[in-house]
Structures are given as structure tokens and as C-alpha cells.
Amino acid sequence: MDKEEDEPLTPAGRLFLNPQMNQIISCAIGVKNPINIDSVKSELTNSIMLHHPRFTSLLVNDSKGKEHWRKTKVKVDQHVIIRHQPFTSDQDSDEDVVNDYLADLAVSCPLPTDKPLWDLHLLMAHNCFVFRVHHALGDGISLMSMFLTLCRRVDDPGQRPTILGVGSSATGQRSRWGLGRVVKVLWYSVVFLLEFVLRTLWWRDKKTAVSGGAGVELWPRKLVTAKFKIDDMKTVKKAVANATINDILFGVLSSGLSKYLEIRSTKGLREGLQITGVAMVNLRKQPGLQDFSKMMESKSSGISWGNKFGMILIPVCYNKGCADPLQFVKRAKAILDKKKLSLEAICSYKIGDFVMSWFGPKFASLLNYRILSNTTFTISNVIGPQEEITIIGNPVDYIRANNTSLPHALMINMLSYAGKADMQILVAKDIIPDPKVLAKCFEDSLLEMKEAAEADIETNK
Structure with missing residues (x-):
């Protein structure tokens, strides 16, 4: 060329x-x-x-x-x-x-x-x-x-893995528009975008045992894997009306972080202390995995190649010794329902694109860096193939993803494959020296939710 x-x-x-x-x-x-x-x-x-x-x-x-x-x-x-x-x-x-x-x-x-x-x-x-x-x-x-x-x-070597548009996009289902719904969309959008602005200025999370900050992206890292079964998440999903897998995931995060902070904190933490995460949200019209050839061919279909995601801020609250593990999921669902109703993810993408185009990458990078430095963790969740697959004729045992460091001491990447979901937990090891304990806190949280869900389903039969 x-x-x-x-x-x-x-x-x-x-x-x-x-x-x-x-x-x-x-x-x-x-x-x-x-x-x-x-x-x-x-x-x-x-x-x-x-x-x-x-x-x-x-x-x-x-x-x-x-x-x-x-x-x-x-x-x-x-x-x-x-x-x-x-x-x-x-x-x-x-x-x-x-x-x-x-x-x-x-x-x-x-x-x-x-x-x-x-x-x-x-x-x-x-x-x-x-x-x-x-x-x-x-x-x-x-x-x-x-x-x-x-x-x-694996079951049909002549076929590529199934590509399904599963999950829910950041825009949510915006049918049945009415005045009340319009007011909620505008209100939540303004409130959540205002938080983005404040995060770039001075508002930051209270310091905890998992807090990072400016410069932490250069610190040595440790990576561990927390393992989940999709069927366990589906069991929990049945016990919480209209819950999604993402609701379960953020419920597990809230419960697991609460367990870990209770173990690590030498000073008493205030009940309800907010720990804020930065979550990446797919903005394509057809959520989930895409046909690669169509992504190369079309930009107008909404499934084009590239970086097509927005950011949302997810508040996770510290709760000590919650009697009902399903309450973590219900709280997560209430928060995520508001996030889906808002235009936060779309606006963060559009505003970021505008700042990059008019003020350049240095200024845009500074704003993003400030948001990351003033929050506590990063999380992303990608849905992988549902069936077992081979790569170059070799059966695949697992697929896991992570990315390079950011000023967070805790970075979480979830990727599902063939009924399993592996959570890669990348930590600054001088801040979180025992990441396997944190991984077990997450795993135990889902198992406790599953047991509570099974008991709840049995009671309601």
C-alpha cells in the first residue's frame, strides 16, 4: 500500500x-x-x-x-x-x-x-x-x-463453532416508551454521567485492601483463575425474577469482595461502603459473538469490526455477614436495571470519541486515567463458544483472557466456554498478596447463592 x-x-x-x-x-x-x-x-x-x-x-x-x-x-x-x-x-x-x-x-x-x-x-x-x-x-x-x-x-469437525447473539446490549429493551420512562432515562443518564465528571476531578473510592491508584499499572502482577459453572449461575437466575447472568456475576463480585475485605481489613469497615468498578459494555446492535466475515464486510449493520464498547461505573457495596446470599444478586440487579435504562454506556462512547477527535489522545487518555485512578477495579465479560471446540485439530480444554495493567490493583476478565466460566483475576501482588484467597471468596459466593436458590425454589414448589 x-x-x-x-x-x-x-x-x-x-x-x-x-x-x-x-x-x-x-x-x-x-x-x-x-x-x-x-x-x-x-x-x-x-x-x-x-x-x-x-x-x-x-x-x-x-x-x-x-x-x-x-x-x-x-x-x-x-x-x-x-x-x-x-x-x-x-x-x-x-x-x-x-x-x-x-x-x-x-x-x-x-x-x-x-x-x-x-x-x-x-x-x-x-x-x-x-x-x-x-x-x-x-x-x-x-x-x-x-x-x-x-x-x-468437536461434535462436528466440518463446522465452525456456533455464533449466537446472546446477552443484552447496553441499550437494553426500550419498548413501551412513556413519559415516566423518558423521565427515568434522562434522570439516570444525567446522574451517571455526572459521576463520570466527578471521577475525573476529585471524587474517589475510600481506600481499602484492594485499592490501587496512579502508577499501580507498573507494579508487579499476579494472576489467578476463579472457576464457575454456568449451570450454577442458571440455578441462581431461576430464584431471582428476571435476573441475567450479568446480575449474578456482579452479585458474586459484591459478595466475594465483602468476604475478602472482612478477612484482610484490620480496621472495621463501614457497612455499605461503596467500591466502584469500571465495566466495559458491548454496544453492537446484535450483542454476543459475531460472524467474522460479516464484521469485515459491513459497517452499517451495527456488527462491524473494531472497538465498539462503552464504559459504565458499577458500585459494589461492602456488606458484612449478609444472612441471605441472594440479596447480593437482587441489589446488583436493581443497580444494573438502572444502568441499562440509562444512556451511560452510549454517552461514554460518544463523548470519548468526541474528546479524542477534537482534543487528541493525550487529553482523552488523561481523562480515562483519572477515572481509573479514582475507582477500584475493572471488569469485562465476554461470552465464548457454547460447545466444545478444537483449534487446528486440537481439542480445547480452556479459554481465558486478560489484558495489560491499568492503575487498578484488581482487574477481572470473565470468559465462558462450554458450560464453564473462568474469571481471570489480575492483581498488583504488593497490594493483594493472596489472590487465591480472593478467587476462593468469589467461588464460595456463587456456591452459597446456588444453595440458597435451591432452597428457595424447593420452598416455593
Whole structure:
């Protein structure tokens, strides 16, 4: 491609390349059989991915310093990094070793700009692929949809995994408009957007045992995995009217953080203390995973490629020794129902796009950094394939995702696959030295909710 044909970066892409917000997504795919290196390289060479402009372009700067994409010839060997030797760890399991590897990448290994901004690490001794992609290339939905083009179903090797538009978008269901509903939408939108403004100025969470702050993105990290069963979440869902999986997830967060703070806090915490999270919300018209070929072809359908998400602020409250675990879910649902009714996610996306376009990435990055520094944790939730799959003919055991560090001491990424949901918990280990205890608090919270839900369902029969 000639210089005249260079494609400018989107505002979101420029934001994610700014040093304060530089973000790389890492996806770990554990497989059941040894990895065949030649097959991996051959599959990549012939994949749809290498026809996508983002995966076949260099990042370049023009004479004014603005970033552009420039088409280049991809050399697969430069992107495949082979690690033959087993890695050492304080722990014995492959899971702990891979998580330690990912935690190191989260703070110490940027992607080189002399090639397209992605690479694939093959951890041969641990039967694991680690696919790293710069966030400027796309968001979690885009990248998961692309990843699935390399996969096939275990029960039908000729078919790609099922791609379903499941979940609920940030806009919610806005049918039955009336005056009361319009007033609520406007009121909640103004209130929630005002909080964004205050977070960029001075309002910050009270300091707790999980608080981070400016500069914490550079601190050493530890990564652990909390494991959940989707069926357990569905059981809880039945006991709380009109609840969603996201309601369950945030209920688990509230309960788990309350348990952990009770363990770690030497001073008594005030009941109802607010701990604020920054959640990423998919804004596509068709939520869930998408057909990768359609994402490449169409921008008008609402399912186009790229970074198409907004941010919302989620308040989680500390509650000591709640007698009914389902109350955490009910509180989470009440909050999320208001968030869905508001225009918070859409407005945060539009305002961010406006600030990037008119004031540049440095100012936009500063605003985002201030919001992150004044809140406590980050969370994202991506829905993966529902059935078991293979990648390059190798059955997949797990799929997990995380991204590079932010000024939060606690970053949470949930990804579901084949009836399981794995929560990657990335912590600043000097602030949260015992992340496995935190992971167990989350796991125990869901199990307690499941038991309470089963008892509630049995009582109401």
C-alpha cells in the first residue's frame, strides 16, 4: 500500500496506543494434546485473519505525528514465538505456570511496532497457545469472533463453532416508551454521567485492601483463575425474577469482595461502603459473538469490526455477614436495571470519541486515567463458544483472557466456554498478596447463592 493509501486509526485505536492507556489483550487457549508447530504456521498462513487489514498492517506515523495503518506483507515466522522449555513457578500446576507467564507479560512485554501488532506464543511444555493482540486492533467481541475462525466443533469437525447473539446490549429493551420512562432515562443518564465528571476531578473510592491508584499499572502482577459453572449461575437466575447472568456475576463480585475485605481489613469497615468498578459494555446492535466475515464486510449493520464498547461505573457495596446470599444478586440487579435504562454506556462512547477527535489522545487518555485512578477495579465479560471446540485439530480444554495493567490493583476478565466460566483475576501482588484467597471468596459466593436458590425454589414448589 502506498503512503497515500494509509488508513488513519480510529479515535479508540489512538487512545489505546497512548502510553497511559496502552492495552494488549492476551488470550490463553489450553489444549489437550501436544502442539504441532508446522500445523499452526500453516493454518495461520491460510487463515481469514491474514486477510484482515488490521492484522496485516504496520503502525506508522505521518509527518504530523498522527498514527496510520500501512499494509505490509506478513511473515508468520516473525509472529510465532515458540517456548520449548517448561517454565518454573512457585506452584506445581500448569495453570499456575501459565498464569505466572501471563502476569509477567501484563507489565513487561510490549508488542514491537516493526510488524503488525499481534503475536502467538506456543508454550510447548504446557500445551497452551497465548494469543496477544493490541487493543487498537479491536475489542474482545471482535477478537473472539476472529479467533473462532481458526476453530471447529468437536461434535462436528466440518463446522465452525456456533455464533449466537446472546446477552443484552447496553441499550437494553426500550419498548413501551412513556413519559415516566423518558423521565427515568434522562434522570439516570444525567446522574451517571455526572459521576463520570466527578471521577475525573476529585471524587474517589475510600481506600481499602484492594485499592490501587496512579502508577499501580507498573507494579508487579499476579494472576489467578476463579472457576464457575454456568449451570450454577442458571440455578441462581431461576430464584431471582428476571435476573441475567450479568446480575449474578456482579452479585458474586459484591459478595466475594465483602468476604475478602472482612478477612484482610484490620480496621472495621463501614457497612455499605461503596467500591466502584469500571465495566466495559458491548454496544453492537446484535450483542454476543459475531460472524467474522460479516464484521469485515459491513459497517452499517451495527456488527462491524473494531472497538465498539462503552464504559459504565458499577458500585459494589461492602456488606458484612449478609444472612441471605441472594440479596447480593437482587441489589446488583436493581443497580444494573438502572444502568441499562440509562444512556451511560452510549454517552461514554460518544463523548470519548468526541474528546479524542477534537482534543487528541493525550487529553482523552488523561481523562480515562483519572477515572481509573479514582475507582477500584475493572471488569469485562465476554461470552465464548457454547460447545466444545478444537483449534487446528486440537481439542480445547480452556479459554481465558486478560489484558495489560491499568492503575487498578484488581482487574477481572470473565470468559465462558462450554458450560464453564473462568474469571481471570489480575492483581498488583504488593497490594493483594493472596489472590487465591480472593478467587476462593468469589467461588464460595456463587456456591452459597446456588444453595440458597435451591432452597428457595424447593420452598416455593
